[in-house]
């Protein structure tokens with residue numbers, strides 16, 4: 001069985017939502033589409049207030065090399081183009097559309113297609129037009145990721161089905177419910193990389209998904225499955241690649257540099273949808289869980305839907321939540337309101353009735369080394385913390401602090417509750433600024 | 445929505461582990477040796493243990509009161525310090541010695557540096573060495589009123605020095621003279637296994653210390669194949685107690701994996717040198733204490749290379 005070194009075991013709480021089939025959430029009456037819901041340049045809006053738009057129509061075009069299209073997920077009328085609060089925590093440009101409930105789609109929507117008849121360029125173009133980005137959290141435009149400099153040097157396409165964050169079950173549901181589309185999506189990607197083998201990588205707490213997929217791809221020559229030990233953060237790109245291929249790379253490199261491309265389950269399924277069914281990226285699969293809810297669910301939500309309408313599927317709260325997390329509890333982001341549109345960079349929604357970390361008492365570090373044994377990157381978090389607190393950038397760099405992937409393992413295991421990961425997140429940008437200022441000084 | 449929503453940086457969940465639970469595990473691990481010590485050496489040793497631990501708790505409380513800091517005794521680290529110090533006392537020692545030792549351990553070696561985590565030498569060891577320097581005769585007197593079953597009050601190490609045989613069974617089960625807590629190899633090993641299984645301590649320091657020690661005395665003593673001698677050195681003189689319960693003290697040991705190995709080897713070799721060529725047998729504590737001072741250096745020299753980076 002495949003695995004990586006260090007890492008931690010976390011109470012996974014997946015049993016809450018794991019057996020809940022994916023339910024479809026009705027879109028809101030007013031749909032909101034941020035122009036920035038991916039990494040890279042913001043999309044440029046290409047509709048006017050008052051325009052009628054169709055389901056699947058591009059309303060914001062990718063602007064620049066690293067950018068992505070934004071599509072309307074309903075039919076209706078453009079009400080306004082204005083700044084609104086998004087999941088990123090800031091106000092930014094959004095297109096607001098009044099949903100007419102008719103779901104009139106663009107021409108060609110939903111037409112079946114055989115990927116074998118398409119060329120690599122055509123597949124990339126379909127993926128780009130469909131507005132597909134990495135749905136594992138990074139939201140990097142997929143058409144860019146799938147166009148490395150030397151496609152023939154890629155020998156592994158890894159589909160990341162680790163889903164190692166606690167509570168999250170949406171990828172698991174997709175693997176079970178959309179097995180065929182997943183494999184089709186992977187075949188589409190493999191068409192772009194003549195020398196590559198596709199491997200669907202699954203943690204061993206999802207054995208049934210592993211078995212189902214394994215039997216479905218049995219007679220496909222270039223697709224395999226791999227079972228990995230359940231350990232956090234197995235789903236981290238560097239841990240996944242290391243576990244499967246034994247290859248290592250650092251923060252200054254891309255997976256493509258070691259011959260790998262990693263895509264998330266939902267991303268691959270979205271590619272399958274776009275290429276084989278002419279259905280662009282219109283929805284997000286989310287897990288809704290946490291002890292503040294009455295019930296738990298896995299849902300399919302159209303992008304642009306208001307979060308408040310999403311939680312109606314589980315009849316709302318049991319208790320008033322103290323903590324709202326977008327994403328998993330290890331790396332997700334705490335947000336302070338649910339009055340937001342679901343976007344490509346949305347993730348699970350985890351609500352806690354009590355915030356487990358609001359009253360943590362921090363005492364002196366006792367040098368116990370638990371953070372060291374936990375760190376998947378082989379760092380010495382407690383020393384990095386000292387350097388970070390002293391704003392000693394040189395020392396921080398010497399300790400390889402810039403390699404930190406902010407996985408949260410060190411903070412999770414610390415008996416004295418040091419705010420390790422929080423400091424490392426802050427240091428990420430601080431060190432970058434510092435290095436930039438150094439270069440500028442040198443230039444002068 | 446409303447203002448009772450908390451927004452902090454990830455991760456949003458934490459393990460339940462805390463310092464108190466860790467210290468509690470250390471106390472549990474010391475129980476077999478403690479109970480054996482009391483059974484074997486009698487009520488006076490129990491009194492020593494109670495008084496030492498109480499002194500440690502009171503010292504820390506008073507110190508915190510005086511410097512107006514929140515009381516830190518609930519983390520139980522002062523109980524561990526007191527207990528380890530008491531277990532390092534000869535069973536007949538007058539009570540004032542461990543009391544002085546406990547005050548020194550807590551106030552001088554720990555609290556004045558800023559409390560648990562900020563001290564750079566092991567408080568219990570510092571207390572023991574302080575007592576040893578100040579009350580040498582008392583600290584070296586292992587005559588026990590209880591040990592009529594033992595033919596001599598000479599410790600195994602002094603027997604070995606005179607090239608006499610030691611009774612290995614006595615050694616393993618703890619029918620030897622010595623400090624309250626160090627005499628039973630079996631009790632100490634039970635505690636050590638508990639700590640290893642519960643992942644409270646890491647195996648590297650004790651393992652590499654014991655290996656390097658045995659290798660060293662095999663190479664440099666002229667009794668390489670004398671099993672009685674080797675086992676006597678290994679199980680006598682508090683080596684097991686020191687490597688499992690004092691050398692593994694988090695705060696004063698290296699944190700890097702390689703540093704731990706190096707530290708273990710250094711303790712093993714230095715102890716070997718002192719045992720073979722030193723005059724007294726009371727040196728293990730000094731070895732660890734001296735090496736405590738080098739821990740920051742060992743750590744900075746052994747920072748591991750990050751995942752995916754080239755070794756510099």
Ligand code: SF4
Nearest residue numbers: 365366368369371414
């Ligand atoms: S886990 Fe916490 S207490 Fe232990 S060494 Fe790391 S920072 Fe210090």
Ligand code: SF4
Nearest residue numbers: 375404405407408410
């Ligand atoms: S957050 Fe950074 S330092 Fe902490 S365990 Fe993860 S990679 Fe290591």
